[in-house]
Amino acid sequence: MKQVTLAAPVGHKPVAGDFQMCDVATPDCPDGGVLVRVVHLSLDPYVGSQIRGRHMGEPAPRPGIDPIPGAIVGEVLKSHDSDVSEGDWVHSMQGAWQETVALKPGDYRKLDPDLAPLAAHIGVLGMPGLTAWAGMTQLAKVGLGDTVLVDAAAGPVGGTVGQIARIKGASRVVGIAGGPAKCAIVTGTYGFDACVDYKSDGWQDQVGPALGDGLSVFFENVSAEMAMMALTHARPYARGVLCGLAAAYQSDVSTGNPLNMGLIIGKRAQLYGLVVYDFYALWDAFVAEASGWLRDGELAFAEHRVEGLDRAPALFELLMNGQNEGKAVVTVAPEVV
Amino acid sequence: MKQVTLAAPVGHKPVAGDFQMCDVATPDCPDGGVLVRVVHLSLDPYVGSQIRGRHMGEPAPRPGIDPIPGAIVGEVLKSHDSDVSEGDWVHSMQGAWQETVALKPGDYRKLDPDLAPLAAHIGVLGMPGLTAWAGMTQLAKVGLGDTVLVDAAAGPVGGTVGQIARIKGASRVVGIAGGPAKCAIVTGTYGFDACVDYKSDGWQDQVGPALGDGLSVFFENVSAEMAMMALTHARPYARGVLCGLAAAYQSDVSTGNPLNMGLIIGKRAQLYGLVVYDFYALWDAFVAEASGWLRDGELAFAEHRVEGLDRAPALFELLMNGQNEGKAVVTVAPEVV
Structure with a gap:
């Protein structure tokens, strides 16, 4: 089967040329686990840190040896798990950039393929969506009358943050994103009230007017500097969810954030x-709630999708540069064969 | 009457010589308000910022003209307030370093003199106590099983933080204070489980063992650096109350904390x-709860008390240097005349 590995150790912001395609033996089905045909592969910013050995203390994958990690949605080819049958669909955070993955018990969740488009399970119903939902409903407890500011708002976390805030009763939702195309996703696809383009001149002066009467909730994906900018626009007792430091993940200079x-x-x-x-x-509880919003048209998502494992490295380079528009998805194989 | 003012503008950490004693006319009783004989005057760290014009955007008191602000407990000499009679006791945050103060309606609270020692109303039942209570019960919501760390623990805020935590069910309470005498107040008078002396060698290595299994709540009075030290000892989902930056208040270098x-x-x-x-x-609600703890011996306080307004400047200098032991109180006049 095809597998992507690193071509050499990565000590810089990853680019397409850091990856190589290999032919390796298809793995066996593990005891108590499942063997899965990878259909949709998620590309996420944290993987950029992972392949540099900077994520949660985990070692970087070894060039030419270890596959690149990634969340996947796939179809079960073989099962040693009595709760899962051949032909079932699963989601796993323990997938990889390869055509078939062997998943140990506990490393996957069975999916209902009729609940939502399959690729949504690595995006708006996947880890990005769960992140947004946890921040809005479990931590900030967004509700009636809140005014919410979120950055990286065209992405699957930020975009879902604003939409869930609105569903839960927020009266105004403002995003920050880079460039007119992304801002069009934020206000168009996601339906935010406003989006400030941080690549435009004088954008800092636009945040206050876009919020109106200040923010009561912010969700930080990018940097401590952006969180402080948000705080200057905060009403007393504003709640801030500190989620990500995307600006720092690929930086070689540590500011202490x-x-x-x-x-x-x-x-x-x-x-x-x-x-x-x-x-x-809480993943299943979240999916149960959010799939209803998807069906009812209350929750939308944007995908930047490519077909074929060989196109994963180029899309990953776009992601590292913030040039993707919507959730980065690699469709490795057709859903129906 | 006697009044203390600044001798000259203060641009440094205040010392006793920055103050001067004046003789001024006793004020009149304001419309709707009260004229009060000052009995106990509170010296608080925030006043050090106030007299340098660094507190909440308020202007500094003018040398030789404006009195030094301070919380007081006193006896009503004259009343134009139908709810207050001559001889009643009041607490006010709008007092001053002088023998008699004129208080406008809304700027004082009537006290029950039988509830607790009168000076307690500027300490453990005063603003320091309310600060501790608000942080523990309204923000961190301390409860059963919590392990709590607080710095400036010999002071009236920190000492009350730990005791309220214990009353509310915390299983372990650890303080940080400077020097053996202060640590003796923390573990002796206040009954904390342990106190780390930050003036001793290698004190940082003592914090972890003193906490045992890490902290679940911390209350920060001193600096961002201390807050970060506390966080390194935090269990996941620890709650931190950010209350004060005492180390920065008198500093001439801004670190951005x-x-x-x-x-x-x-x-x-x-x-x-x-x-x-x-x-x-919530002040009256807090006093109702905490005066019961005082009566029952569950809540203790330490005072560093001097007699006479002329001794306020020297005690204030000690306070600015962290050399007071317990709540700094100036008894300006006897309770019973």
Whole structure:
């Protein structure tokens, strides 16, 4: 089968040329687990840190040896798990950039293929969606009358944050994204009230007017600097979800990502560190709720999709540069064969 | 009457010589308000910022003209308020370093003199106590099984934080204070389980063992650096109350008081900015609860008390240097005349 590995150790922001395609033996089905035909592969920013050995203390995959990790949706080819049958669909965070994956018990969740488009399970119903949902419903507890600001708003986390906020009763939802095409996704596809283009001149002066009467909730995906900018627009007792530091993940300079404690006190801010892993136990509950929103047209998503495993490296380079428009999905194989 | 003013503008950490004693006319009783004989005057760290014009955007008191602000407990000499009679006791945050104060309606609260020692109303039942209570019960919501760390623990805020935590069910309470005498107050008078002396060698290595299994709540009075130290000892989802930056108040160098956003995320910390002014509406409710704890011997306090307004400047200098032991109180006049 085809598999993608690193061509050499990566010490820089990853580019397409850092990857190579190999032919390797198809794995066996593990005891108690399943063998899965990969159909949709998720490309996510954290993988950029993972392949540099900078994610959660995990070692980087070895060039030419270890596959590149990634979330997948696939069809079960063989099962040693009595709860799963051949032909069932599963989602796994323990997938890889390859055509077939062997998954150990506990490393996958069975999917109902009729609930939503299959690729949605690595996007709006996948880890990005769960992240957004956890931040809005479990931490910030967004509700009636909230005004919400989120950055990286064209992406699957930020875009879902704003939509869930709206569904839960927020009165105004504002995004920050880079460039007119992304802002069009934010206000068009996702239906935010406004989007500020951080690549435009004087964008900082547009945030206050876009919010109106200040924010009561913000969700930070990008940097401590952006979180502080958000706080300057905060009403007293605003809640902030600290989720990501995308600007720092591929940087070679560590700034310490400083938040100003005096400003936090002055604003009486309430800040919540979010790591989505903590919410995996709620994944099925989230999917049950959010698939209803999808069906009812309350929750939309945008995909930047390519076909074929060989196109994963180029899309990953776009993702690393923030040039993807919507959730990065590699469709490795057709859904129906 | 006697009044203390600044001798000259203050641009440094205040010392006793920055103050002067004047003789001024006793004020009149304001319309709808009261004229009060000052009995106990509170010296608080925020006043050090106030007299340098660095507090909440308020202007500094003018040398030789404006009195030094301070919370007081006193006896009503004259009343134009139908709810208050001559001889009643009041507490006010709008007092001053002088023998008699004129208080406008709304700027004082009537006290029950039988509830607790009168000076307690500027300490453990005053703003320091309310600060501690708000942080523990309204923000961190401390409860059964919590392990709590607080710095400036010999002071009236920190000492009350730990005791309220214990009353509310915390299983372990650890303080940080400077020097053996202060640590003796923390573990002796206040009954904390342990106190780490930050002036001793290798004190950082003592914090982890003192906590045991990490902290679930911390209350920060001193600096962003101390808050980050606390966070390194935090269990996931620890709650941190960000209350004060005492180390920065008298400093001439601004560090931005940086908190590391990556560490906050990694620890899934929940941080709450606290400004005690927001909780003034709950003051009577707090006093009703805490005076019961005082009576029952569950809540103790330590005072560093001097007699006579002329001794306020020297005690204030001690306070600015962290050399007071317990709540700084100036008894301006006897309770019974």
